[in-house]
Amino acid sequence: MDSKITAYLTQKIRVINKTLEALLPKASTKPPTLHRAMRYSLFAGGKRIRPLLCLAACEACGGKESEALPTAAALECIHTYSLIHDDLPCMDDDDFRRGRPTAHKAFGEGIAVLAGDALLTLAFEILAQVRPTRRYPLSALLFELAHAAGSHKLIAGQVADLEGEGQKLSRSELRFIHRGKTAALITASLRSGAMVANASPAKLKALTTFGENLGLAFQIVDDILDITQTREQLGKSAGKDLDAQKLTYPAVIGFEASKHEAARLTRAALKALAAFKQKEKTTLEMLARFLLCRQS
Amino acid sequence: MDSKITAYLTQKIRVINKTLEALLPKASTKPPTLHRAMRYSLFAGGKRIRPLLCLAACEACGGKESEALPTAAALECIHTYSLIHDDLPCMDDDDFRRGRPTAHKAFGEGIAVLAGDALLTLAFEILAQVRPTRRYPLSALLFELAHAAGSHKLIAGQVADLEGEGQKLSRSELRFIHRGKTAALITASLRSGAMVANASPAKLKALTTFGENLGLAFQIVDDILDITQTREQLGKSAGKDLDAQKLTYPAVIGFEASKHEAARLTRAALKALAAFKQKEKTTLEMLARFLLCRQS
Numbered sequence: 397m398d399s400k401i402t403a404y405l406t407q408k409i410r411v412i413n414k415t416l417e418a419l420l421p422k423a424s425t426k427p428p429t430l431h432r433a434m435r436y437s438l439f440a441g442g443k444r445i446r447p448l449l450c451l452a453a454c455e456a457c458g459g460k461e462s463e464a465l466p467t468a469a470a471l472e473c474i475h476t477y478s479l480i481h482d483d484l485p486c487m488d489d490d491d492f493r494r495g496r497p498t499a500h501k502a503f504g505e506g507i508a509v510l511a512g513d514a515l516l517t518l519a520f521e522i523l524a525q526v527r528p529t530r531r532y533p534l535s536a537l538l539f540e541l542a543h544a545a546g547s548h549k550l551i552a553g554q555v556a557d558l559e560g561e562g563q564k565l566s567r568s569e570l571r572f573i574h575r576g577k578t579a580a581l582i583t584a585s586l587r588s589g590a591m592v593a594n595a596s597p598a599k600l601k602a603l604t605t606f607g608e609n610l611g612l613a614f615q616i617v618d619d620i621l622d623i624t625q626t627r628e629q630l631g632k633s634a635g636k637d638l639d640a641q642k643l644t645y646p647a648v649i650g651f652e653a654s655k656h657e658a659a660r661l662t663r664a665a666l667k668a669l670a671a672f673k674q675k676e677k678t679t680l681e682m683l684a685r686f687l688l689c690r691q692s
Numbered sequence: 693m694d695s696k697i698t699a700y701l702t703q704k705i706r707v708i709n710k711t712l713e714a715l716l717p718k719a720s721t722k723p724p725t726l727h728r729a730m731r732y733s734l735f736a737g738g739k740r741i742r743p744l745l746c747l748a749a750c751e752a753c754g755g756k757e758s759e760a761l762p763t764a765a766a767l768e769c770i771h772t773y774s775l776i777h778d779d780l781p782c783m784d785d786d787d788f789r790r791g792r793p794t795a796h797k798a799f800g801e802g803i804a805v806l807a808g809d810a811l812l813t814l815a816f817e818i819l820a821q822v823r824p825t826r827r828y829p830l831s832a833l834l835f836e837l838a839h840a841a842g843s844h845k846l847i848a849g850q851v852a853d854l855e856g857e858g859q860k861l862s863r864s865e866l867r868f869i870h871r872g873k874t875a876a877l878i879t880a881s882l883r884s885g886a887m888v889a890n891a892s893p894a895k896l897k898a899l900t901t902f903g904e905n906l907g908l909a910f911q912i913v914d915d916i917l918d919i920t921q922t923r924e925q926l927g928k929s930a931g932k933d934l935d936a937q938k939l940t941y942p943a944v945i946g947f948e949a950s951k952h953e954a955a956r957l958t959r960a961a962l963k964a965l966a967a968f969k970q971k972e973k974t975t976l977e978m979l980a981r982f983l984l985c986r987q988s
């Protein structure tokens with residue numbers, strides 16, 4: 397990873413974390429267990445990929461960073477809630493996440509379910525403070541996030557994943573899962589960043605295609621890393637996906653084919669950015685390449 | 693229950709159910725298990741108290757019913773999600789609700805968690821279609837519902853309930869639980885109904901006081917019914933609250949004192965409606981009396 401992106405990520409993640417810190421209730425707020433659990437999972441060293449993409453999309457469309465920050469924070473709350481619930485014993489039953497015990501291991505199942513619920517709800521409370529733009533009223537932004545996180549997308553992917561466990565699924569069924577679980581919220585991150593910047597319809601469309609391809613590529617890279625990385629590097633139980641006969645690209649189409657598919661999708665994503673001038677899209681391109689080449 | 697309120701409830705519940713039917717994804721929508729589970733819990737014969745209060749508040753403030761219906765539906769989605777998660781083995785561990793197996797008994801724990809998540813998310817997607825009024829932009833309505841359902845109110849009450857189980861709590865701690873678990877969303881139902889009707893600040897304030905008192909009264913009546921009713925009448929495991937040393941008003945302040953407290957709170961609620969003309973507030977008064985005198 398070159399020093400330019402390192403510096404960029406360090407600076408942006410600092411701003412994102414500062415925003416989250418200000419928007420989250422203090423750990424001492426009644427009931428403290430709940431607010432500690434929310435913060436435990438939200439400040440567990442997440443890569444902040446969805447907020448980063450939201451900020452980059454806003455920047456690419458000429459918007460100000462400050463206008464995208466609440467939406468970026470809401471996206472991270474939704475993402476974190478989905479991880480907490482995914483890790484539950486009745487779902488993926490994971491004991492570790494980002495090198496630490498998962499929320500239900502640290503706080504018990506009841507509090508973990510409620511901390512997830514509270515983060516999802518807080519995401520929408522945060523959205524209430526976003527200023528609408530000329531082209532995109534608050535209703536458009538609200539629909540964007542709620543639909544991506546809902547029963548047709550994010551939760552649909554999780555259900556298909558849950559029901560597909562141990563079964564032999566086709567490539568298209570696997571793609572349905574990945575589109576829902578990963579690509580939907582990544583696409584919504586880019587689209588919502590564009591919306592708060594009052595993006596032209598052409599740019600919004602370009603970012604949609606960019607997000608759909610990048611989101612799938614990102615998930616395939618995640619699947620590949622799960623196989624190639626050790627637990628120390630990854631911060632979660634490595635090789636778990638193969639152990640549990642989970643549905644991953646490497647398991648369905650093979651390891652090398654998965655690498656090629658991720659590269660192909662990334663190229664398709666980058667191609668979709670043709671609607672932007674080079675100066676506008678530099679950050680988005682840098683993030684896309686970073687997400688494909690990452691080691692954890 | 694006199695025939696006037698019976699006819700009113702029958703007609704309004706029909707309209708509310710029709711709205712929910714139209715807003716919920718079909719049971720066959722992919723993934724069908726998820727959407728069947730969402731519908732199973734949402735169409736389990738709920739009393740629709742929150743939507744009814746939302747419509748009545750809207751009517752009292754001179755608004756049209758059609759303007760309140762999406763918000764009323766969103767409130768019922770939030771309420772149903774909270775019941776599904778409350779019933780989970782890691783929370784109250786209830787096997788029956790409204791005379792039928794609870795969602796996790798019928799669909800398994802994983803799907804139950806996700807169906808709850810999906811109903812909560814759908815509530816906010818539905819809100820995106822509410823038309824703002826002159827005094828209340830969509831952001832005000834969004835904040836109202838998200839805050840009432842969030843970590844300071846609804847979920848705070850659930851956490852305090854979970855943590856207080858088997859312990860001897862004070863009356864004020866019990867009130868914190870009931871305010872959060874019940875009164876918060878009931879108050880938000882009335883306030884949001886007023887908002888879509890572009891209510892005056894005085895009427896909004898009156899409905900807030902009405903809701904806070906009515907919500908607590910409603911919960912005390914619920915606690916009392918749990919003791920006096922059999923399972924057949926109630927449709928859930930009766931006497932369960934006392935068995936589990938749950939925190940109820942009868943357990944903390946005694947049975948007769950609880951009945952008096954419920955009556956006192958209902959009087960306080962009705963008094964708060966002084967800001968309305970008699971003609972405006974007839975339905976709200978009727979609903980308040982119905983909620984205090986109900987047998988299930």
